[in-house]
Amino acid sequence: MFDSLNISGSGMYVHQNWMDAVSDNIANVNTVRPSNQDAFQARYLIAQSIEDGRVGAGVRVAGVELGSPEGRLVYSPEHPYADAQGYVRRPDIDMGEQMTQMVMAQRGYQANSANLDRVRAAYQAAIQMGRS
Numbered sequence: 001m002f003d004s005l006n007i008s009g010s011g012m013y014v015h016q017n018w019m020d021a022v023s024d025n026i027a028n029v030n031t032v033r034p035s036n037q038d039a040f041q042a043r044y045l046i047a048q049s050i051e052d053g054r055v056g057a058g059v060r061v062a063g064v065e066l067g068s069p070e071g072r073l074v075y076s077p078e079h080p081y082a083d084a085q086g087y088v089r090r091p092d093i094d095m096g097e098q099m100t101q102m103v104m105a106q107r108g109y110q111a112n113s114a115n116l117d118r119v120r121a122a123y124q125a126a127i128q129m130g131r132s
Contacts, residue, residue: 003057004119010050010058011112017061018045018105022098025067029093032076035083039071040091042098068092 021043031040048062070092077086 005116007056007058008112008116008119010060012109012116014045014047014059014061015105015109015112018047019102019109021045021064022102022105025091025093026095026098026102028091029095029098031091032079032081033071033089034081035073035085035087035089037089038069039089040093041069042067042091042093 025042028040028042033039044065044067045061046063046065047059049059050057071089072092073087074090075086076082076088079088081088
């Protein structure tokens, strides 16, 4: 039963980090930089299952992949960062994709949290039976 706690805990940890990365991407979707600098690079979490020889033993954050530093050039001559041609650099982040990722991360976190509650209730029931 302790394995269940570890698996749910690792899932909650990965989903929390996923939500953090997505919210950072969403917060920086309108970040503007001069055209001669790199755009904000979106973060994409890489999750990996943990194997212990039998069944899965949870998940872990295997790394973070960064988005393109090229971003996209946007014509905005009134912006203070605009170059001589009137262009600024913005990140190439799709807001719809980020919102979808946020919902998936949130639902995964909720599922692991609900599972953790069920395991805790089973432990409490076992303890009560042991007292009787």
